[in-house]
Amino acid sequence: MAEQRYLAALDRVLELVVLLNKDMTESLAKEGLTPSRTTLLWLLRSSGPSTQRALADGLGVSARTVTGLVDGLEATGFVTRQPHPTDRRALLVSFTEHGAAVVADMERQQAGFADLLFGGMSEDRFECLSAGLDEIVDRLRAVGLTTTPGEETS
Amino acid sequence: MAEQRYLAALDRVLELVVLLNKDMTESLAKEGLTPSRTTLLWLLRSSGPSTQRALADGLGVSARTVTGLVDGLEATGFVTRQPHPTDRRALLVSFTEHGAAVVADMERQQAGFADLLFGGMSEDRFECLSAGLDEIVDRLRAVGLTTTPGEETS
DNA sequence: GCACATAGTGAATGTGCATCACGATCACTG
DNA sequence: CAGTGATCGTGATGCACATTCACTATGTGC
Numbered sequence: 485m486a487e488q489r490y491l492a493a494l495d496r497v498l499e500l501v502v503l504l505n506k507d508m509t510e511s512l513a514k515e516g517l518t519p520s521r522t523t524l525l526w527l528l529r530s531s532g533p534s535t536q537r538a539l540a541d542g543l544g545v546s547a548r549t550v551t552g553l554v555d556g557l558e559a560t561g562f563v564t565r566q567p568h569p570t571d572r573r574a575l576l577v578s579f580t581e582h583g584a585a586v587v588a589d590m591e592r593q594q595a596g597f598a599d600l601l602f603g604g605m606s607e608d609r610f611e612c613l614s615a616g617l618d619e620i621v622d623r624l625r626a627v628g629l630t631t632t633p634g635e636e637t638s
Numbered sequence: 639m640a641e642q643r644y645l646a647a648l649d650r651v652l653e654l655v656v657l658l659n660k661d662m663t664e665s666l667a668k669e670g671l672t673p674s675r676t677t678l679l680w681l682l683r684s685s686g687p688s689t690q691r692a693l694a695d696g697l698g699v700s701a702r703t704v705t706g707l708v709d710g711l712e713a714t715g716f717v718t719r720q721p722h723p724t725d726r727r728a729l730l731v732s733f734t735e736h737g738a739a740v741v742a743d744m745e746r747q748q749a750g751f752a753d754l755l756f757g758g759m760s761e762d763r764f765e766c767l768s769a770g771l772d773e774i775v776d777r778l779r780a781v782g783l784t785t786t787p788g789e790e791t792s
Numbered sequence: 793g794c795a796c797a798t799a800g801t802g803a804a805t806g807t808g809c810a811t812c813a814c815g816a817t818c819a820c821t822g
Numbered sequence: 823c824a825g826t827g828a829t830c831g832t833g834a835t836g837c838a839c840a841t842t843c844a845c846t847a848t849g850t851g852c
Contacts, residue, residue, distance in 0.1 A: 489768070490752035496771045497755075501655045503778045518838060537799060549840050551801060556838085573799040573848045598644035600781065601651075601774050609770055614643070616767025617650045620755050624657045627754065674808060691830060703809055705832060710807085727817045727830040 497620075511593070515586060516560055522590075524553050525562060525579075529587050533578040535568060562586065651774075665747070669740060670714055676744075678707050679716060679733075683741050687732040689722060716740065 512522050527542045528534060534542075540550040554577055557563045562583035568574035579587065602610055666676050674697075681696045682688060688696075694704040708731055711717045716737035722728035733741070756764055 487753075489764075490756045491749060493756055493764075493768045493771065494748065494752040496768070496775055497654070497658070500651070500771065500775055500778075501658055503775065504651070504655055505659075507778070520839060535799075545839090546841060547798095547800065548802090548842080552839075568799090571799080571849070575800075594648065595645060598648040599641075601777060602644045602647055605770075605773065609766065609773070610643075610647070612763065612766035613770025613774075614647045614650070616759075616763055616770065617647065617654065619759065619763070620767075621650055621654055621657065623755060624654075624661070672807070689830075699808085700810055701829095701831065702811080702833095706808075722830090725818070725830080729831070 507597075515590075517562075517586075518556075520549075521553050521557050521562075524550070524557065525583065525587050526590075528563065528577060528579065533566075533576045535571075535574040535576060537574065539577065557583070661751075669744075671716075671740075672710075674703075675707050675711050675716075678704070678711065679737065679741050680744075682717065682731060682733065687720075687730045689725075689728040689730060691728065693731065711737070 509519055512519060517525070523543060524539060527539060531538065531542065536550045536554060537547060539554075540547045543550065554563060554565065558565060561580055563577050564580055565575045565577055568576050602613075605613075663673055666673060671679070677697060678693060681693060685692065685696065690704045690708060691701060693708075694701045697704065708717060708719065712719060715734055717731050718734055719729045719731055722730050756767075759767075
């Protein structure tokens with residue numbers, strides 16, 4: 485059923501996965517960040533100041549884990565914990581100036597990376613590649629895979 | 639410099655990375671395997687019985703890490719350690735019958751997965767997608783990223 | 793005002809990975 | 823045939839992550 489070229493293409497995709505993971509992880513480490521902490525930072529950027537509970541849900545991870553991640557990020561000066569204005573149980577996690585600067589820089593790096601991957605690619609090639617990626621992602625979603633772990637399907 | 643659509647495409651790729659990681663990890667877990675242990679199994683399949691040193695180099699991890707991975711795989715009956723025929727320092731890691739069967743099954747699953755991703759895709763679409771992926775991987779390699787961590791470039 | 797849910801954390805576990813120190817070998821060289 | 827140095831695997835440790843369980847301090851609904 486599965487053809488040879490499909491397997492070859494899958495190999496390519498898998499290799500891409502490995503390569504990307506490696507690159508991101510390494511460049512992150514140079515800023516004194518670990519993958520998980522960075523993911524949290526990234527989420528914080530798109531969510532704005534959040535409670536740890538919200539971060540835990542957004543990351544698809546337990547509350548306890550977030551406590552640890554924020555501990556680290558706080559100790560290294562990326563974020564701060566502040567009392568929640570209305571809920572005295574909760575804490576609001578926000579960027580420090582340094583944290584915000586680093587995240588902004590990461591965004592710039594990401595743009596550069598996108599340029600490295602696709603820059604100067606022929607119009608046709610890019611268009612088709614992009615559409616192909618869309619289709620693959622769609623197919624995965626159709627089978628029940630989601631980026632946000634969230635709820636049970638069973 | 640980096641255009642909007644490039645960023646969008648990168649997002650798609652990153653999402654694909656996350657999705658793939660998730661799917662593989664989960665289906666692996668059901669067999670009682672972790673990602674690292676599975677990677678070792680996979681390498682072992684293409685290398686044949688190997689010393690732990692060889693596995694460590696192939697995986698790009700420390701020798702100590704392989705000790706731990708093999709410990710786990712041995713305890714759960716996937717592989718066995720046997721004395722090396724000529725080098726009394728070394729140990730040869732080989733599949734048990736069960737281990738070999740599981741890996742063979744994973745290969746079948748992989749084929750099915752490839753079919754899920756690409757099966758029934760229009761000829762043009764697939765051709766172009768495949769070529770695009772090739773180009774991206776090539777570009778990454780050109781910048782110094784390699785699947786086999788191996789040697790220092792600096 | 794009381795019962796129950798919720799936010800965050802301490803303690804204990806488990807996995808993956810690394811480095812350092814070591815014992816056992818191998819391999820080469822004088 | 824030493825003697826030296828590299829190599830194989832592993833014990834001891836330590837760090838990053840992630841989990842579950844137990845517990846405190848708070849919210850909330852009736």
